[in-house]
Amino acid sequence: MPTYVELGNDELAALKDRLEREHAEIKARGLSLNMARGKPAKAQLDLSMPLLETITTLEDCVSTDGTDCRNYGVVDGLPEAKALMASMLDDDPENVIVCGNASLNIMYDALARCWSFGTLGSTPWSKLETVRWICPVPGYDRHFGVTEAFGIEMIPVPMTDEGPDMGEVESIAAFDENVKGIWCVPKYSNPGGITYSDEVVRRLASMVCAADDFRIFWDNAYCVHHLFDDAAEQDQLLDIGHACVEAGNPDRYFKFASTSKVTFPGAGISALAASPANVVEIKKRMGVQTIGHDKLNQLRHVRFLKDAEGLAAHMAKHAAILRPKFELVNRKLEESLADVGGCSWSKPRGGYFVSFDAPEGTAKRIVALAKEAGVTMTGAGATFPLKQDPRDSNIRIAPTLPPLEELDEAMDVFACCVKLAYAEHLLARRQA
Numbered sequence: 001m002p003t004y005v006e007l008g009n010d011e012l013a014a015l016k017d018r019l020e021r022e023h024a025e026i027k028a029r030g031l032s033l034n035m036a037r038g039k040p041a042k043a044q045l046d047l048s049m050p051l052l053e054t055i056t057t058l059e060d061c062v063s064t065d066g067t068d069c070r071n072y073g074v075v076d077g078l079p080e081a082k083a084l085m086a087s088m089l090d091d092d093p094e095n096v097i098v099c100g101n102a103s104l105n106i107m108y109d110a111l112a113r114c115w116s117f118g119t120l121g122s123t124p125w126s127k128l129e130t131v132r133w134i135c136p137v138p139g140y141d142r143h144f145g146v147t148e149a150f151g152i153e154m155i156p157v158p159m160t161d162e163g164p165d166m167g168e169v170e171s172i173a174a175f176d177e178n179v180k181g182i183w184c185v186p187k188y189s190n191p192g193g194i195t196y197s198d199e200v201v202r203r204l205a206s207m208v209c210a211a212d213d214f215r216i217f218w219d220n221a222y223c224v225h226h227l228f229d230d231a232a233e234q235d236q237l238l239d240i241g242h243a244c245v246e247a248g249n250p251d252r253y254f255k256f257a258s259t260s261k262v263t264f265p266g267a268g269i270s271a272l273a274a275s276p277a278n279v280v281e282i283k284k285r286m287g288v289q290t291i292g293h294d295k296l297n298q299l300r301h302v303r304f305l306k307d308a309e310g311l312a313a314h315m316a317k318h319a320a321i322l323r324p325k326f327e328l329v330n331r332k333l334e335e336s337l338a339d340v341g342g343c344s345w346s347k348p349r350g351g352y353f354v355s356f357d358a359p360e361g362t363a364k365r366i367v368a369l370a371k372e373a374g375v376t377m378t379g380a381g382a383t384f385p386l387k388q389d390p391r392d393s394n395i396r397i398a399p400t401l402p403p404l405e406e407l408d409e410a411m412d413v414f415a416c417c418v419k420l421a422y423a424e425h426l427l428a429r430r431q432a
Contacts, residue, residue, distance in 0.1 A: 003341025004422055012427055019420040023373060026413055031374030033410040038190070038352035039401040040261055040318075047317050048263040051304040055296060069295035075287055076279075077271070081298035085271035087308035088223050088257040090239040095273045097282060100293045103258035103270040107217055108146050110254050110272065113285050114180070114215065115150055120251060120277060122213035125150075125180055134172055134182035136164035138355055138383030138394045140190040143183040143219070147385075154385035155179070159189065163196035166203045177210040181217055187237045188222035191355040191383055191396040193348020195235035205240060206247035216240060216253045222351040223257055224315045227323045235349055241273065250275045259301060261352065262315065269294075269301050325399045325407055329354050332408070336415035340422060345397075354397040355383075362421040363392045369417035375410050 004012065055061060061069050063078045077085075077098025086093045099106050118124040125131045133147045137156040147154055157168045163186070173179055182204070186196040196204075204216055218240045226234040244252045251274075258270035274282065305311045330347055333356075337343045342359035358366055363380035370377050378396040381387040397414070399407055 001339040003339060004419075004426055005341055009427070009430060012423055012430075016420065016423040016427060019416060019423055022416050023369065023420055026373045026416060029374070031409070031413065033375045033406050033413070034401060035398050035407075035410055035414075036376045036378050037401070038261075038398045040265065041321060041401055041403065043321050044261075044318055044400075045264060047314065048304065051263055051300050054300045054303040060299070061296065063295070063299060067295065069299055072291045074292050074295055075290060076283055077293070078295055078298045078302070080302045081269065081295075082271075084302050084305060084307065084311070085257065085269070086273070087311065089220065089255050089271060089273040090223075091241055091255065091273040095241075095276065095279055096271050097273075097279065097286070098269055098271045098293065098298055100270060101258070101264075101266065101268045101297075102260065103219065103221065103256045103272075104142055104146075106256055106270055106272050107143075107219065107254075109286075109289075110215075110217070110256075110282075111146060111150065111181075113282070114213070117285065119213050119215065120281060128178060130178045132172075132176060132179045134164070134169055134179060135385050136183065136189075137385070138191055138389075138396070139183060140185055140219070141378070141382040141387075143185075143217075144385045147183075152180075156385055159192055159194060161194060163189075163194060163200035166200055166207075170203065170207045173214060174208045174210060179209075180211055180213060181215040183217050183219065184240075185219050185221060186240070187220055187235060188225060188348055188351025190221065190351065191346075191353035191394075193346045193351045193353065193355065195237055195350075198238045201238040201240055201243050202247070205243035205249060205252065209252075214252065216244075218253050218255045220255060220257050221261070224311060225261060225318070225352065226315065226350040227319050227326055228349060229316050229319065233349060241275075244275075251278055254278070259305075262311070262318075263301060263304070267297065269298055322400060324404060325402075326354065328404065328407055329397060329399045329411060332411035332415060336412070337418060340419055342422065343418065352398065352400050354399065356395045356397050357393050358395060358418055359422045359425065360391045360393050362418070362425050363389060363395050365421040365424065366395060366414075366417045369421055370414055373413045373417065375413045375417075377414070 081098045082093040082096045086096045115125045132153045135154045136159050240253045255273040259268035344357045346355040367377045367380045381389040383394050
């Protein structure tokens, strides 16, 4: 079968007419389907309902060190909660600080501390004329929203199959002292599903930085979110903390993780890990900001998940729900777009997203057509700083929330919209 670009004008016009009729028929069905955000499905949330029953008596409110968790105190988290989150962060419990339900909140606060106070004696970033930040793309829109909120100039760097293009990253970091950090989703990245190679991790840890206070914001959001139970089918990630210590840059990183997509996104626990020097400074600043986070919720999570082994067993239940959805997305794209041309997409082994690259110049139109047909997608451009995708190509597909039958229907609509947008685009170019 010829691809769309190989079709003659008359064939392409006839195809466009047929696709317009198909799209109109879909619109008439009045669908309301959603693939916009990476939210757990109801069936996934139901897995954690027993967590709510782990504290039912007064005795249940006491931690292992005797703390009455109903009261004030323990700004950096219960010992048992630190141990649990350390297993997610690949670190020692003494280097972990346990916080509230959202790791995004911790990342914002970490940047705000550097902005207001500096870090380990450096000049507060707010006092600098310009602050720049490295942003691997496509990337996480909420990361970019944080740096945008502080007025930080964002520098896009393309992702490769092994992580960010380190040639570009090293060049930017080495020659500009106003470049203060980099966003990283190092395992099953958002949206590409890429896991950083050992070489990329080591180069990030050891690279020359013009700024002594350069910081790697290591958002390991999907550290335990495998789609397969067999270890041979799971990505493995080198720990950035150990790599930084080995490279002689022990204070370069902040690591973040949470149980948002493990238990309840609205009622999980989050944590950061950092070097001993960074932890001391962070606790000093946090001690002014808060008297302590929700310790009862920390207890609930420890008693429900228990340890790394319990966490893995729980995540295997999530994988059983999610795996068929990712398999469906890949199958639908292969079946529907094989004869279109110009399309590619990720096939991740974990995480929450599929990164779809449409023919250049069509992503915004695809998303608009999908919305008209009753399917809400993440906005085109969202995976780039300031929502500016220079190729107008990348679309993040979030298959986790809809039930399988709704996802099946949504992917049929999406495929129709890709085809129609591309046919329109090619005809417009030929007529120009």
